Amino acid sequence: MNTIKFAPYNEFVTEQHQVERGYLKRLEMGDFKGKVYQPCNLDVLVINACQNHCFFCIKKNYFGDVTQNTFLESLETAVTRLIEKGITLEATITGGEPTLRVPRLVKTIQLLHRLGVKERTVSTTGVGLLDEYEGRPVIQHLIDNGYTHNVSISVMHPNYAINNVLMGHPQGSSVDNLTRDQLQRIARYCNTYGVELRTSTNLIGNYRGFHGISSLDEIIDFVSQQKQIGIYSCLFRELVGNNSAITNCKVLIKPIQDEIDKDKRFEYVKTIDGMFYNIKLYIYTDADGKQYAVKCYQDTIVPVTYSRLSFVNGILRAGFDGPELYNHTKENPNECY
Numbered sequence: 001m002n003t004i005k006f007a008p009y010n011e012f013v014t015e016q017h018q019v020e021r022g023y024l025k026r027l028e029m030g031d032f033k034g035k036v037y038q039p040c041n042l043d044v045l046v047i048n049a050c051q052n053h054c055f056f057c058i059k060k061n062y063f064g065d066v067t068q069n070t071f072l073e074s075l076e077t078a079v080t081r082l083i084e085k086g087i088t089l090e091a092t093i094t095g096g097e098p099t100l101r102v103p104r105l106v107k108t109i110q111l112l113h114r115l116g117v118k119e120r121t122v123s124t125t126g127v128g129l130l131d132e133y134e135g136r137p138v139i140q141h142l143i144d145n146g147y148t149h150n151v152s153i154s155v156m157h158p159n160y161a162i163n164n165v166l167m168g169h170p171q172g173s174s175v176d177n178l179t180r181d182q183l184q185r186i187a188r189y190c191n192t193y194g195v196e197l198r199t200s201t202n203l204i205g206n207y208r209g210f211h212g213i214s215s216l217d218e219i220i221d222f223v224s225q226q227k228q229i230g231i232y233s234c235l236f237r238e239l240v241g242n243n244s245a246i247t248n249c250k251v252l253i254k255p256i257q258d259e260i261d262k263d264k265r266f267e268y269v270k271t272i273d274g275m276f277y278n279i280k281l282y283i284y285t286d287a288d289g290k291q292y293a294v295k296c297y298q299d300t301i302v303p304v305t306y307s308r309l310s311f312v313n314g315i316l317r318a319g320f321d322g323p324e325l326y327n328h329t330k331e332n333p334n335e336c337y
Contacts, residue, residue, distance in 0.1 A: 001277045001299050002238040002253045004260070006223050007198075009283065009291035022275045024305055027085060029325040032318055034306065037275060039088040041120055041308040043320070044075065044112070046098035046105050048312070051176050052125065053168030055245040056202055058320065059096070066314050066328075068104050070335065072111055074314035074328035079115050081326060082309075082316075090120035092308075093147070099128025099138060106133050106141045113145035123200070126153040126178045129186055139189060148195040152235065153183065155199045158225045162210050171208070180229060187230035198233030199226055203251035214251045216259045224286060232292075257296040266294060276300060276307045 024035040048062045066074070082089060091112050098105045105128075112119075122142060129139045129151075142148060155178070156166040164175045178186070190197040201222065204212030213222055213236065223234050238253040239246050257280070260266045266282040282294040306318045314328030329335070 001297050003295075003297045004219065004236045004253065004257065005198075005295040005297070006232075006234045006284065006292045007295070008232045009293050024275070025087065027082075027087060027325075029081060029085065029316075030323075030327070032323045032325045034318060034323075036087065036309065036318070037305065037307040039090050040082075040306075041092055042079070042082075042089045042117070043092045043094055043308060043310040044108060045095055045310065045312040046093060046108055047096040047101040049100055050095060050097040050125075051100070051127065052097070054166075055168060055207070055243070056204075056239050056241060058240060059094070062096075062312055064313060068107070070314055070328060071104060072107055074326075075108065075311055076111055076115070077328070078311055078316040078326045079112070079117060083115065089117045089309075091117045092121045092123060093119070094121075094123040097125050097127065098122075099124055099126070099131065102128055102131055102133045102138055106138065109141060109145045109147050113147070119147040119149050121150045121152050122147055123152050124154070126183065126186055127176050130189070137189070139186070139195065140193075143193055143195060148193075151190065151195055151197050152200045153178070153186070153197070154201075155183070156201055156204060156212050157210075158222060162212075165208055165210050166204055166212050183231070184229040191230055196233065197231055198235055199231055200235045200237065202237050202239055203253060203256075204239070205249040205251050207245070207249045212249075212251075216256050216263070219256070220286075223292070227286075227290065254298065257298070260294065260296060274300070 023038050025038045027034060027036050045059065045062065048065060079089065093109065130137045133141065142151065155163060157163040160179050164173060164177055165171055167177065169175050187197055201213055203214055205214050213219060219236055226234055239250045260282060261268065266284050269281040269283060272279040277297045277299050280296040284292045284294045306322065308319060310317050310320050315324060316326040317324055
């Protein structure tokens with residue numbers, strides 16, 4: 001969760017909920033007995049496939065798929081059981097790349113909306129957001145179902161060619177990731193219809209001879225470039241994981257956060273102590289006089305509890321790879337996928 005977030009100053013908030021009021025709730029489901037954070041994030045992996053091969057992807061070990069009917073039926077069962085046990089959920093729609101399976105993505109959002117699950121994030125590379133389904137672009141379906149709080153598009157670098165390399169492709173290859181013009185088109189749509197659009201960037205050092213965003217000056221320059229195309233929220237994240245590629249190019253975010261604390265362009269406001277992370281809040285004024293709310297997150301050490309659940313291939317888990325809470329396959333052994 002170690003991150004730095006830039007957002008418009010008039011959105012000087014932390015999350016949809018008040019972080020300092022989060023609490024733990026006991027949950028017994030299946031063979032699981034433990035505590036989960038409230039409100040709890042539910043990562044819904046719409047599809048495992050993706051057009052990229054990012055070395056830092058924490059979900060790249062998920063394979064296979066179930067049928068759409070099985071996916072939707074098992075998701076409804078899992079969410080309904082959690083709600084019946086008093087768990088408050090906020091959904092992160094993710095993958096893989098969820099827009100590669102547009103019908104399932106739209107039906108998933110419609111289902112969650114019907115069940116009363118609010119959106120926390122829609123995480124995507126953005127490639128299919130403007131594709132049409134049932135006469136409307138995908139992003140309009142997000143709007144129709146209230147999933148507009150935080151549409152987060154993965155962009156590792158403003159240079160299209162470098163971005164593709166950092167997302168796992170050979171230098172010079174042609175990949176279906178967004179160009180600057182396509183991202184600007186999405187930004188125009190979002191700004192017109194009130195969608196909160198942001199970019200999501202991992203801090204990356206030297207990878208295959210290219211550098212990603214890795215310093216405060218580069219972060220500020222990136223924020224400035226996004227502003228030019230109509231995006232005013234940018235998130236920067238420290239890499240997580242321990243494979244060799246991550247270890248070799250990991251950029252620690254704490255020194256950058258310490259630099260922010262000393263930089264006169266950033267006015268310190270306050271610190272919020274949460275259960276899983278602490279947040280330092282600043283006001284940043286850029287060279288044009290535009291003000292941003294800047295939020296520096298740092299993880300805290302907590303007992304073994306879960307701040308998120310995940311749903312993939314009909315299986316509901318605590319965390320990404322934790323204990324099973326519900327497994328559609330085990331409850332329906334004769335069903336063919």
